[in-house]
Amino acid sequence: xxxxxxxxxxxARPHVSDATLRDSAHMGGxxxxxxxxxxxxxxxxxxxxxxxxxxxxxxxxxxxxDLVTAVHEAVGPERSMTLLVVRDRRQVSTALDEAExxxxxxxMYSIPTSEAHAALKLGSxxxxxxxxxxxxxxxxxxxxxxxxxxxxxxxxxxxAERLVPYVTAxxxxxxxxxxxxxxxxxxxxxxxxxxxxxxxAVDGAEIEIHSHNMLxxxxxxxxxxxxxxxxxxxxxxxxxGERGGNAPLAExxxxxxxxxxxxxxxxxxxxELSALALKGARMGDAFQSGPTTPHAFAYELPGQLTxxxxxxTLPPELVGNxxxxxxxxxxxxxxxxxxxxxxxxxxxxxxxxxxxxxxQDAQGRPALDRDAIRKAAVDFAAA
Numbered sequence: 502x503x504x505x506x507x508x509x510x511x512x513a514r515p516h517v518s519d520a521t522l523r524d525s526a527h528m529g530g531x532x533x534x535x536x537x538x539x540x541x542x543x544x545x546x547x548x549x550x551x552x553x554x555x556x557x558x559x560x561x562x563x564x565x566x567d568l569v570t571a572v573h574e575a576v577g578p579e580r581s582m583t584l585l586v587v588r589d590r591r592q593v594s595t596a597l598d599e600a601e602x603x604x605x606x607x608x609m610y611s612i613p614t615s616e617a618h619a620a621l622k623l624g625s626x627x628x629x630x631x632x633x634x635x636x637x638x639x640x641x642x643x644x645x646x647x648x649x650x651x652x653x654x655x656x657x658x659x660x661a662e663r664l665v666p667y668v669t670a671x672x673x674x675x676x677x678x679x680x681x682x683x684x685x686x687x688x689x690x691x692x693x694x695x696x697x698x699x700x701x702a703v704d705g706a707e708i709e710i711h712s713h714n715m716l717x718x719x720x721x722x723x724x725x726x727x728x729x730x731x732x733x734x735x736x737x738x739x740x741x742g743e744r745g746g747n748a749p750l751a752e753x754x755x756x757x758x759x760x761x762x763x764x765x766x767x768x769x770x771x772x773e774l775s776a777l778a779l780k781g782a783r784m785g786d787a788f789q790s791g792p793t794t795p796h797a798f799a800y801e802l803p804g805q806l807t808x809x810x811x812x813x814t815l816p817p818e819l820v821g822n823x824x825x826x827x828x829x830x831x832x833x834x835x836x837x838x839x840x841x842x843x844x845x846x847x848x849x850x851x852x853x854x855x856x857x858x859x860x861q862d863a864q865g866r867p868a869l870d871r872d873a874i875r876k877a878a879v880d881f882a883a884a
Contacts, residue, residue, distance in 0.1 A: 709733030715745030
């Protein structure tokens, strides 16, 4: 059998930014503190993430000032970016004043581009007003020496005939990067590829994709954007973010590794990072998909335990995870024999399975790992 070669292995090497410490602010009940922000930022940079997005600023005395400061102390202002919320030209100066006070060097403007969002947040769907606000914001930030990303909020639902002129105007005003925000998950990967191709055709354009995951296609859409020429992917740890969440970082990085042969990132930190972010977000053990979850490499079938390479896209050690046995009811002789190893010779395995099953039923069937089964065997032998 021929092994497949990584797709576009030399072309598909995008920069990656992480928006956990910004997009989480839009997520109901989630609020990180400075200690969380510092630890998360350090692990993101250790993983190889290019830019840590932190906080939102709209004027003086920003409530996110402590988060921004904590990230700057942890990884430096050159490795972080802060969102500036501007809704009219008068707000630009006050937002930039606060950014300067906090020592921010990379700013991003989130400006609504769809008619629906522009009418709601700018007070008018006018494309002329949209361009005016963007030009004023970008020009003043560049005059003050900031690196500037401007975003198309709800960009995925903005028709190309409206979006492309806006992006063109932004780069003409001096912007360094444009972020397409799939604020409302809306596009298939094929549609995303076509839209990004329109944007990368703009003279001097550097494009980033920020995809939300309500339809479960954030990773696919991000890779489709890269295929069409996007240079940046925005993700969040565990997919944390408003509504259906964002493109989950671990899945983005492991997909780049497996599909594109991209080995630039140190994936060993990802499991620790996911656990830390979930704890900091007060999400407990909320379900996640992907390779950093406790269940990602947990097995209950003997064949999976003895031949894990036949079932894994990548080994758990690559992302700082580990294989584990996790079983509630499937106590087959082969499984129990594997779990007991040398202890298997000291117990009658069928009788032990009957005893263990009965005890599990009485205890409400908690999931057992290998150590728990071995301990149970000692209890059984002593009974």
